[in-house]
Amino acid sequence: MPPRIRSSSHQPQQLLNYLESSPSFSLSPASALAPLHRPTPTTTATISPSPPPCSRRSFSATPAVQLTRMRRKFKDWCVNNALFREPSPDGSTNYVSRVISQSDWNKVSADMPFPNNPQFRSQPVLSEKAREMIWEAVMVKGMPLKAVSAQFHVDMRRVAAVVRMKEIEKKWERENKPMAYPYARAILGMLPRANFLQGEPPFEPINDIHVHSYTMQQLFVPTSESREFTRADAAKAFGDHILPPDDKMRIPELVAMERKIADGMEPRDAEREFIREARESEQAFAAKQQARLQAAEERRIRVDSGRGIEFRFEKINAEDVGPTGRSRRGVGWRYGVPFMDRKRGQVKIPTSVE
Amino acid sequence: MRQRRLLRFHGLKRPRVRQTWNKYNLFNLIQLRTPQLSFKTFFQQKWRAKSMTRGYHGEHIKEYQWERMFSRRPLSAVDMDPAYMARYDGSEQAAGRGSGLLPPPRTRGTKGEEEASRTKATPYMQMVFAPMERRLDIAIFRALFASSARQARQFVLHGAVTVNGKKMRHPGYLLNPGDLFQVDIERVMTATGKPKRSLPGQKTVSTTATEESAEAEEGDVKEATATIEDPGEAIDADATKEKHLATLNALKSRAQKIMGDKEHIRAKQKMSLRKFLRDVKTAMDTARKSKGEATSTAEMNEVEQELSDLLSELSITPTERKAEAKQAAIEQKEQEKLGGGLLTAEEREALQRLAREESLNPHDPSKPYATPWQPRDWMSPFAFIPRYLEVNQRICAAVYLRHPVARPGLCEVPTPFSPVLSQLAFNWYLRRR
Known part of the structure; x- marks a missing residue:
């Protein structure tokens, strides 16, 4: 380790003045001590780019940080890639694909925030x-x-x-x-x-269905060549409880509309029909939900205590505790059944928030 | 749960891609390549893949917790075209010897691109960390409300996040489809905005570039030359000093007035006010003492600005705020009246537009971020919102629509790693060791 310059109290004031006005930032002893013997007169605040004598940190005895190769590379990168510092001024995306055209021998397209992962796209x-x-x-x-x-x-x-x-x-x-x-x-x-403008591609699939894990296996079902083996048959082959995709449609009315169009109905009329059917189905759903809520309300007895407190009574079935007395549907504290909630390792994070 | 402190979170020597918007992270992301694994054993390959992917996906979550969350059945979805569903019952796909006589038919709705995507493989292996995306803290980060997953976690712990209108204090809460989570707007603006100190106008210590410090130095030099060269300044130095003193006096009296308002003031506020008064006094003393020398006006202004900013932060009594707002509104009206006659219609419109923009994004020194608000540096390369979230940025709320799924050729889990690495990581978690 090279000898360091001690704190300012040990140094004559004159020396310090020389030191702070020297243009070099690194205070290696050789360069720092040189002006003591041969002072160079080219150091005034107005000419040299070094800080003037009145600046707050005029002198530091800390040696300049040695930039490692990687650090220098990073600093250079920061300067050369200043386009990522601010969002792009024309309101478009500013992903790393702007500077990388190829990664892992794959082409990087403009909507890829991660150049190595072509399967993840930044979608609108x-x-x-x-x-x-x-x-x-x-x-x-x-x-x-x-x-x-x-x-x-x-x-x-x-x-x-x-x-x-x-x-x-x-x-x-x-x-x-x-x-x-x-x-x-x-x-x-x-x-x-x-923006839903003309000519934009559709925003997202609206009628997608989840792939059931039972249907992910390969299955060989022997049938006669003359048999019409439909989607419903395929669903049955995968399992008795597997629904065919026709029953899993999110908007079945849309399929019905297309069927009508295929049968020769005017697309406009079919669309009107579709809207009517959609409205009816939604109203039916809302009515069903309303009825359920109302039924739940009717099962409950509300008593106003007159003190700003309302008591709500519900009928319970004592048999709900099950044969072991430990069923989750049982109500209240039950003798001899320990609560696990204070036990070590029990997760108490709520699973849903209403 | 106590968090592990990482000493080299964004290292250059052993780079790891993290869930942050840091510039080091951006550098590491650009440098990231799939490592050469062919000379390693299968265990080594899996280990490497696991350690790389886990460094990004929930590095703040303990391994045993993640192992419990991991699911070996990734979710996927396929789009069913209604036009096709209406016209075919699927039997044409099983015709002949079981694999269809013709290639799949084109229907009204299908496009060329879609047809191409139908033949693409579903990237199930990129879905390894899909269960992680259900966590509240990571969802907040994905909705672009926090600049890192750890910051998002802190938001939750500090009570700045509500789920379905109720405060949720568990970062590990697993969102259910349909859950609406909301983050405090001020927190989001602070997390995603520029920090207060690195505005280009302000002369302060900046963390980044040497060029900035060089600029600052240049500014200093210019100031010094100005003080030497300008002869006018020496003449009216006394006048400026008096003005400076008067301003300080006004600040002092205002602070004393606030101190007098005993009902609305808190003890902590009082303490800071006392400290403020002391600061004012020292500033006044220094101004008085420096008789001979001409202290630069810039310095005086700086002191005044600092002190007034401080006071505006301290004076948060609602009555004062209201009075100030009223005064400002009256002044604005007067100005409008005065200016109405002089400006042309276009100019007035431009002025109004500017004023509207100003009112939406005002200069406000009481905020913890730089105002007018601007997005923080190096943010835009990380800005994307996955499809399983729907975000309303104005109210800083988002709905977790559904679990992330894989589709033919597309995967909704944002992961920076190549399919090879993800597959190896998946294999690591498949085994129970």
Whole structure:
């Protein structure tokens, strides 16, 4: 280790002045002590790029950090790749594919945030305008969710989520609550967006079905060549409880519409039929849910105590505890059945929030 | 659960890709390649793949916890075209000797691209860490509300996150389809915005580039030359000093007024106010003492700015805020009245637009982030939102629509690793050791 310069109290003031005005940042002893014997007169604050004498940290005895090769490479990279520092000014995405054209001998396309993983793409998100259109179709025009989903090619669950959050947003707007406008604007500027314009590809598959694990095996079912072996037969071959895809459609009314069109109905009429059917099915679903809630309410007896407390009584069946007395459906504390909730290793994170 | 502290979270020597928006991480992501594994044993290959992938996917989650979460049955989905479903019952696919007589028919809805994707393989192996995406903290990071998964976890622990309107304090809560989670807006803006100190106008210590420090130095030099060369400054130095003192006096009296408002003030606030008064006093003393020398106006302004910022942070009594807002509104109205006659219609419109933008993204020194808000540096390469989330950025809320699935040719789990590595990692977790 080279000898270090001690703290300033041991050094004459003159020496310190020389040291701080020397243009080199590294304080190796040879270069630092040179001016003591042969002072160079080219050091004034106005000419040299070194900090002036009045700056806060005029002198440091710490030797300059030695940049490792990797660190220097990183610093150079930071300078050469400054385009990633700010979002791209034209409102497009700014992924690493802008500087990498090939990774692991595969071509890197523009929508790949991870150059090594061609299976993950940054897919478009709904723009503010698109969300507003969805909200308007559902809440103002009163269209059924299924019809909105089919119209915009957006999954039904996403339509519901958009409307749900849009409602919160509108409520906050009415209440003058602060909202993250600059954040929303910046984020949507960095992401690929879908605006529901003419010529845009469909946003996402709306009628997809989950692949049941029973159907992932290869199966050899001998049948006669003349037999019509349909999807329903295939489902039965995989298992008795496996539903054919026709029964798993998220919007079965859409299939019915296509069937009508195939049978020769005018597409416009078929569409009208579709909207009517979708509305009816949704109303039926809502009515069913309403009836269930009402039935649950009727089973419950509410007693107002008059002190701001309401008692709710429900009928229970004492037999629900089961033969061992440990069934999950049993109500209340039961003699001799230990609670496990204070035992070590029991997970107490809630599994759902209503 | 106590968190493990990692000494080299973003290292250059042993690089790991992490779930953050850090620039070191970006560098490491660009450098990331699938390692040469052919000379290693199968165990070594799996080990390497596991350690690389786990460094990204929930490195803050303990291994035994993840092993319990792991599922060996990845979810997948296929799109069923209604037009095809209506026209065919599937028997044409089983015709002949069981594999169909003709290639699959084209229907009204199918496009060329879709048809190509139908033949693609479903990347099940990229779904290894799909159960991890269900965790609340990781979902918050994926919704771009936090700059790292660890920060998202902290948001949850600090009570800034609600699920379905109820405060949720468990970062390990597994979201159910349809759950709406919401993060405090201020936290999101702080996490994703530029830090207060690195604004280009402010002269402070910056963490990054040498060029910035060089710029700062240049600024200093210019200032020094200005003080020497400008002769006018020496003449009205006394006047500036008096003005400076007057401003400080005004600040002092305002602080004292706030101190007098005893009902609304808290003990902690009082302490900071006292400290503020002391600071003002020292500033005034230094200004008075420096009689002969001409202290630069820039320095004075800096002191004034600092102190006024401090005071505006301290004076958060609601009554004062309201009064200030009222005053500002009145002033704005007056200005509008005055300016209305002088500006053309276009100019007025432009001015109004600017004012609207300003009102949506105002300068506000009381915020913990740099205002007007701007996205933080090096963020945009990491900005994507996977399809299993639907996010509303304005209210900082998102809905977990469904579990991530694999589709033909596409996988919804964001993982930076190649299929080879993911497959090896999957194989690691398949075995029970």
